[in-house]
Amino acid sequence: LINDGSTDSSNDIAEKYFNSNENIIYINDGKNLGLINRLNQIIDLANTKYIARMDSDDIMMPDRIEKQLDIFERQPDTDVVSSSVYSINDNNDVIGVRDYTIYDHSIESVFKKKFIAHPTIMARAEWYKLNKYYNFTRAEDLELWIRSFNNTKHYRIKKPLLLYREGKINISNYLKTAKTFINILNIHGKKYFNNFQLLRFKINSNFKSLIYFIFSLFNAQDILVKTRSLEISSDKINMIKNYINKLQG
Numbered sequence: 001l002i003n004d005g006s007t008d009s010s011n012d013i014a015e016k017y018f019n020s021n022e023n024i025i026y027i028n029d030g031k032n033l034g035l036i037n038r039l040n041q042i043i044d045l046a047n048t049k050y051i052a053r054m055d056s057d058d059i060m061m062p063d064r065i066e067k068q069l070d071i072f073e074r075q076p077d078t079d080v081v082s083s084s085v086y087s088i089n090d091n092n093d094v095i096g097v098r099d100y101t102i103y104d105h106s107i108e109s110v111f112k113k114k115f116i117a118h119p120t121i122m123a124r125a126e127w128y129k130l131n132k133y134y135n136f137t138r139a140e141d142l143e144l145w146i147r148s149f150n151n152t153k154h155y156r157i158k159k160p161l162l163l164y165r166e167g168k169i170n171i172s173n174y175l176k177t178a179k180t181f182i183n184i185l186n187i188h189g190k191k192y193f194n195n196f197q198l199l200r201f202k203i204n205s206n207f208k209s210l211i212y213f214i215f216s217l218f219n220a221q222d223i224l225v226k227t228r229s230l231e232i233s234s235d236k237i238n239m240i241k242n243y244i245n246k247l248q249g
Contacts, residue, residue, distance in 0.1 A: 001025070002042065005032030010056070036133045036140055043128045052122035059088075059163035059244065068122040071155050079127040079152045082116045083161035086236075087229045089222065090167035092244050094237045096229025098164065103156045107192050110145050111185070111201060116154070120162045127152065138177040139184060146188045163240065166225045171216040178209040 001014045001024060011028060018026040033041075043051065050072065054060060068081045087095040099117055109115050118141040131148045133140045182202055189198045215221050 001027070002038050003028040004034070004038050005030060036135045039140070040132045043125075043132055046125050046128070048125055050122055051125050051128050054119040054162065055165075057165040058119045059165075059247065061086075061161045061163070061243070064120075064161040065122070067157055067159065067161055071157065072122075072124070075155060077153055078124075078155045080116075080121055080123045081155045081157065082120045082122075083157040083159060085117045085120060085162045085164035086160045086232070086240055087166050087225070088163050088240070088244075089225075090165065092241070094232065094240050095166065095226055097160055097232050098229050099156065100158065100160070100230055103158070105154060107146070107149055110142070110149060111189070111192075113142060113181075115145055116141070116156070117162065117164055119164060136180050136184070138173065139180040142181065143184050143188075146184065163244070166228075167222070168219070169212065169216075169221040169225060171213060171221065174212050175209055178205050181205055 001018065003011055003014055003026070014026055014028070018024045027041075027045075039053070042053065050069070052065060052068065064083070067083070071081045072078055082099075084097060084099040087098050089095060099114070104114065131144060131152070133144055134147075136143050182205060185198055185201055189201070193201070212221060212224060215224055
């Protein structure tokens with residue numbers, strides 16, 4: 001667990017689990033270094049064969065690690081294993097499932113942001129140590145997938161292995177991400193696309209930013225979030241709710 005200089009009750013919660021479980025390493029240096037520095041710190045500190053990451057507001061399904069390790073053991077040339085996700089909101093309501101469609105392993109899919117849900121990944125530590133994050137304000141994962149694409153073998157598990165929290169989208173962060181995406185296009189795009197294709201990416205990104213901004217004026221970003229996901233059955237919704245209740249209990 002890494003505490004990046006939090007000022008809420010995160011430290012109390014982390015220490016509770018740290019003091020009761022000898023397998024937990026807790027880093028709390030009181031500094032606010034930002035996500036990129038912390039991600040790279042995790043990579044530097046890891047002395048294991050694999051590195052699996054997730055964010056503090058997401059929830060792993062109980063078989064996540066087992067399923068991902070199984071792929072690595074059966075396919076030793078694989079570098080990164082991800083999965084589809086169940087999308088949930090801030091109230092733990094189930095929105096649907098994402099990345100459940102046929103896996104498109106193409107650079108175009110990466111640029112369209114339909115490639116990997118960042119919190120789901122497990123990677124070989126040796127790969128991660130050669131492919132660290134660059135200090136982009138947002139979309140640092142997208143830049144990494146693009147930069148390492150030609151030298152990385154990915155595998156995405158169709159089964160959702162993470163509850164991915166998508167509440168009310170922070171419009172300021174969304175616009176920062178869109179701005180970073182244009183920067184990434186300018187840096188890496190010409191390697192893969194012609195000028196017309198790059199222009200199309202930029203127009204599409206700016207149009208989506210405008211749509212999200214308009215919806216944010218009515219505090220209705222959750223409507224757009226829902227369009228990203230596919231509906232799931234009531235049985236799966238109940239399964240997820242029961243799992244969350246069990247964790248909270």
